[in-house]
Amino acid sequence: MNNDKLVIGGHEFNSRFILGSGKFSMDMTKAVIENAGVEMATIAVRRADSGSSDSIIDYIPEGITLLPNTSGARTAEEALKIARLARELGCGDFVKVEVIRDTKYLLPDNYETVKATEILAKDGFIVMPYMYPDLNAARALENAGAAAVMPLASPIGSNKGLATKDFIKILVDEIDLPVIVDAGIGRPSQACEAMEMGCAAVMANTAIATAGNVALMASAFKSAIEAGRAAYLAGMGRVLEHRAEASSPLTGFLED
Amino acid sequence: MIKIRETNHMEYMDGMEQLDHTLMNKVLKMTEEYDYSRYTAVDVRNVLNTDSIDTDDFAVLLSPAAQPMLEKMAQKAKLETAKHFGNTVCMFTPLYIANYCENYCVYCGFNCANKIHRGKLTMEEIEAEYKTIAATGLREILLLTGESKTASPVEYIADAVRLAKKYFSTIGIEVYPMNSDEYAMIKEAGADFVSVYQETYNPVKYEEVHLRGPKRIFPYRFNAQERALMGGMRGVAFGSLLGLSDFRKDAYAAGLHAFFIQQKYPWAEISYSLPRLRPYINNAENNPNDVHETQLLQVMLAYRLFMPYAGITISTRERAGFRDNVVGLAATKISAGVKVGIGGHGDNEQKGDEQFEISDPRSVDEVRNSLFEKGLQPVFTDYVRV
Numbered sequence: 001m002n003n004d005k006l007v008i009g010g011h012e013f014n015s016r017f018i019l020g021s022g023k024f025s026m027d028m029t030k031a032v033i034e035n036a037g038v039e040m041a042t043i044a045v046r047r048a049d050s051g052s053s054d055s056i057i058d059y060i061p062e063g064i065t066l067l068p069n070t071s072g073a074r075t076a077e078e079a080l081k082i083a084r085l086a087r088e089l090g091c092g093d094f095v096k097v098e099v100i101r102d103t104k105y106l107l108p109d110n111y112e113t114v115k116a117t118e119i120l121a122k123d124g125f126i127v128m129p130y131m132y133p134d135l136n137a138a139r140a141l142e143n144a145g146a147a148a149v150m151p152l153a154s155p156i157g158s159n160k161g162l163a164t165k166d167f168i169k170i171l172v173d174e175i176d177l178p179v180i181v182d183a184g185i186g187r188p189s190q191a192c193e194a195m196e197m198g199c200a201a202v203m204a205n206t207a208i209a210t211a212g213n214v215a216l217m218a219s220a221f222k223s224a225i226e227a228g229r230a231a232y233l234a235g236m237g238r239v240l241e242h243r244a245e246a247s248s249p250l251t252g253f254l255e256d
Numbered sequence: 257m258i259k260i261r262e263t264n265h266m267e268y269m270d271g272m273e274q275l276d277h278t279l280m281n282k283v284l285k286m287t288e289e290y291d292y293s294r295y296t297a298v299d300v301r302n303v304l305n306t307d308s309i310d311t312d313d314f315a316v317l318l319s320p321a322a323q324p325m326l327e328k329m330a331q332k333a334k335l336e337t338a339k340h341f342g343n344t345v346c347m348f349t350p351l352y353i354a355n356y357c358e359n360y361c362v363y364c365g366f367n368c369a370n371k372i373h374r375g376k377l378t379m380e381e382i383e384a385e386y387k388t389i390a391a392t393g394l395r396e397i398l399l400l401t402g403e404s405k406t407a408s409p410v411e412y413i414a415d416a417v418r419l420a421k422k423y424f425s426t427i428g429i430e431v432y433p434m435n436s437d438e439y440a441m442i443k444e445a446g447a448d449f450v451s452v453y454q455e456t457y458n459p460v461k462y463e464e465v466h467l468r469g470p471k472r473i474f475p476y477r478f479n480a481q482e483r484a485l486m487g488g489m490r491g492v493a494f495g496s497l498l499g500l501s502d503f504r505k506d507a508y509a510a511g512l513h514a515f516f517i518q519q520k521y522p523w524a525e526i527s528y529s530l531p532r533l534r535p536y537i538n539n540a541e542n543n544p545n546d547v548h549e550t551q552l553l554q555v556m557l558a559y560r561l562f563m564p565y566a567g568i569t570i571s572t573r574e575r576a577g578f579r580d581n582v583v584g585l586a587a588t589k590i591s592a593g594v595k596v597g598i599g600g601h602g603d604n605e606q607k608g609d610e611q612f613e614i615s616d617p618r619s620v621d622e623v624r625n626s627l628f629e630k631g632l633q634p635v636f637t638d639y640v641r642v
């Protein structure tokens with residue numbers, strides 16, 4: 001396990017838990033990051049205005065890799081502007097591309113996301129696109145230079161878990177990039193399940209932000225993600241269902 | 257002598273952009289057919305046990321049968337608010353830059369028949385206001401005028417918006433309804449959000465209380481949000497003046513209006529405001545149309561459950577104790593440091609009278625601290641202009 005690193009765009013991480021920071025109080029951010037053992041946290045560029053007295057950047061401890069997101073962008077063009085603004089604000093080269101044209105379900109627009117990814121990757125960004133788990137779109141993102149793909153488990157904030165599980169598994173099987181489940185993970189067991197099936201990492205925010213004890217829930221996620229990863233590495237055993245193997249074999253009639 | 261009620265309130269005046277009425281007719285028909293008296297406690301319980309609330313469920317939540325179940329609605333609303341907004345609450349302040357008005361609305365202190373002190377800020381005066389407001393840390397501003405296109409033309413508002421860009425990341429306007437090309441001019445100047453309130457969705461009542469001026473034209477006002485979105489605005493706010501007519505029907509109509517606009521323009525950011533006419537104090541008559549805090553909260557919770565992703569703004573017209581308890585529960589945006597006269601922030605002189613009195617005069621710092629005390633996260637910047 002010690003050599004099991006998450007590699008995104010040539011950067012190595014020990015933690016496979018990416019923290020979303022948009023939904024809890026900034027003064028809790030540090031405690032959550034420490035309890036969760038995270039090494040990467042998202043920040044919304046739209047909240048990171050350095051002129052304001054409340055900038056999330058100031059609350060994220062040194063040494064944590066910032067993953068600025070382009071939330072608020074409705075088109076590829078807007079995502080590019082926000083990504084470049086993030087770079088100007090000193091957030092580094094990572095960017096989580098989010099292009100959303102639907103305020104009800106907050107479902108990402110894969111087509112615009114591919115366009116933005118291609119331009120930003122050429123521009124030297126390490127692009128981690130938030131996407132709807134569609135194999136064709138994921139292949140296009142891979143070709144466009146994405147460093148990972150971030151399919152949604154269910155709509156943002158819904159806490160409904162792995163509603164798209166079968167489609168995420170297809171991405172895990174077919175896409176040669178880290179598959180990071182983002183959005184909709186409501187409980188640690190769901191994060192664990194995503195890791196068991198071979199996802200490279202999990203991102204969560206609402207599930208922790210809405211917990212009774214935010215810091216404790218952060219450490220619960222940490223444990224769940226580590227357990228899921230260990231199970232994946234261990235190789236899941238065969239799970240036999242009751243009476244799955246009949247005592248009288250169905251092929252017993254064969255004479256040769 | 258003002259000549260009143262001279263025009264048909266359903267017919268457009270010259271120069272008013274006309275849109276298709278399909279959406280409006282749908283909202284008006286559903287509202288007319290809405291009979292809130294037919295729902296029972298069983299209906300309410302069933303709705304509270306479902307995951308997604310449709311337009312029929314929303315009708316149930318606004319009914320008198322739901323009123324005794326406010327606590328259960330609140331419990332569910334709090335979870336929805338947390339899921340969609342976490343514990344963040346946006347802060348902003350309105351700035352009234354002019355109070356000239358061409359409309360005669362019988363319920364309003366700004367109406368053109370009232371001999372109030374009228375005023376309009378110059379760009380220098382507006383900038384002085386911006387500086388004072390920005391010094392409090394706020395980065396979101398809502399610019400308001402009375403509804404006079406003659407006294408406060410589109411160019412004047414656009415100039416004020418352009419100036420606001422120097423100080424604020426989010427700029428909204430609450431002014432007279434415009435055509436889509438005029439909204440596009442304001443958008444180009446730097447504003448992205450438009451608030452227009454229909455006051456009442458009952459066309460008969462609407463005609464009775466809007467006696468004169470462009471506001472008298474019901475469909476032009478109804479389609480304002482759509483024209484704003486066509487002009488490139490990113491978000492629009494809806495609301496009825498609760499208590500002006502049958503508040504349950506008006507709350508239902510405003511909800512449907514917002515819901516169908518979001519369906520038609522899925523990228524639009526939707527928000528609600530809930531202004532109300534206060535019941536007369538010491539009025540022994542118990543009028544079922546009165547909107548006390550209980551009814552106001554019921555409407556707010558119904559909006560939250562119906563459209564959990566929509567913003568809800570709570571204004572200083574409500575008292576501090578009410579406001580502090582609805583943020584995080586259902587409301588997601590709160591104003592602070594409010595002056596409702598024309599100008600008058602800090603040491604700046606007030607140039608015109610107020611439209612109404614506020615009930616929560618707290619400063620930005622005071623409101624911010626009270627949010628912190630409740631474990632909420634005040635957000636000053638939640639928008640990047642692209």
